[in-house]
Amino acid sequence: MATNGYRNRIITVANQKGGVGKTTTAINLATALAAIGEKVLIVDLDPQGNASTGLGIGRNNREHSSYDLLMGTHSVSETVQETAVPNLHIIPSTMDLLGFEMEISQATDRVFRLRKALISTQAFEYSYILVDCPPSFNLLTMNAMAAAHSVLVPLQCEFFALEGLSQLLETVKQIRGTVNPQLDIQGIVLTMFDARNNLAQQVVNDVRTHLGEKVYHTLIPRNVRVSEAPSYGKPAILYDLKCAGSQAYLQLASEVIQRERQRLAA
Ligand code: ADP
Numbered sequence: 001m002a003t004n005g006y007r008n009r010i011i012t013v014a015n016q017k018g019g020v021g022k023t024t025t026a027i028n029l030a031t032a033l034a035a036i037g038e039k040v041l042i043v044d045l046d047p048q049g050n051a052s053t054g055l056g057i058g059r060n061n062r063e064h065s066s067y068d069l070l071m072g073t074h075s076v077s078e079t080v081q082e083t084a085v086p087n088l089h090i091i092p093s094t095m096d097l098l099g100f101e102m103e104i105s106q107a108t109d110r111v112f113r114l115r116k117a118l119i120s121t122q123a124f125e126y127s128y129i130l131v132d133c134p135p136s137f138n139l140l141t142m143n144a145m146a147a148a149h150s151v152l153v154p155l156q157c158e159f160f161a162l163e164g165l166s167q168l169l170e171t172v173k174q175i176r177g178t179v180n181p182q183l184d185i186q187g188i189v190l191t192m193f194d195a196r197n198n199l200a201q202q203v204v205n206d207v208r209t210h211l212g213e214k215v216y217h218t219l220i221p222r223n224v225r226v227s228e229a230p231s232y233g234k235p236a237i238l239y240d241l242k243c244a245g246s247q248a249y250l251q252l253a254s255e256v257i258q259r260e261r262q263r264l265a266a
């Protein structure tokens with residue numbers, strides 16, 4: 001049990017860069033955790049709603065959404081939906097989220113909307129809650145960081161990977177110093193690794209040198225099956241369990257759980 005009284009682990013998947021694998025990681029890590037027997041919730045906080053679509057929740061099937069949750073008009077149980085994956089639920093997003101920042105800018109609790117919504121017995125049902133963030137440091141991402149125990153950072157194996165990371169780590173530090181003193185780095189996961197690309201291995205080495213322990217051993221390979229899966233409304237793990245990408249996300253999930261055990265034992 002976490003120190004703040006939450007009975008679950010709330011992990012924000014964040015990186016201010018787009019296209020680095022946040023949503024893919026949220027969906028597939030959540031699916032893998034659910035497959036291991038954890039009860040998992042994804043909160044889609046990106047107005048683009050890729051996590052929702054990727055889990056088969058079509059745009060016409062999102063009566064209540066994360067926007068309603070943040071606005072305080074609907075609860076977790078009123079916004080949550082089942083997915084095709086047993087043990088995995090999602091609070092989908094809608095384009096309404098685009099208006100959230102403007103509508104809420106005067107509210108003194110504007111950063112704490114998600115935290116407040118997740119302090120509920122309905123949310124305590126889940127052992128893991130993964131929050132999929134938009135690609136920017138806006139009020140939505142701030143809400144996610146204010147609500148979370150930790151931040152999981154997907155980092156694409158490319159030349160500029162480290163550049164944005166220092167800014168992200170700085171933001172986490174600021175959040176820790178202000179609205180959420182407990183916020184931790186859950187880990188850094190290297191995504192879209194291509195072994196044929198010499199530069200990719202160099203990036204992996206650089207990231208490991210700079211960040212050491214925080215970087216997961218699991219490398220998520222670039223894998224076409226992983227990129228195809230969302231168009232079928234399925235996580236890669238359901239679409240093609242045997243593909244290298246699915247296997248890597250299963251491995252990542254066991255690493256996450258192993259580290260959680262170590263953390264709780266410490
Ligand atoms: P973000 O949420 O950070 O914007 P996404 O998870 O949506 O990033 O990934 C960006 C694009 O890259 C998507 O088209 C996705 O399908 C693709 N992608 C992500 N991870 C992989 C992977 N391991 N192999 C191949 N394509 C991937």
Ligand code: MG
Binds near residue numbers: 022023024050
């Ligand atoms: Mg995304």
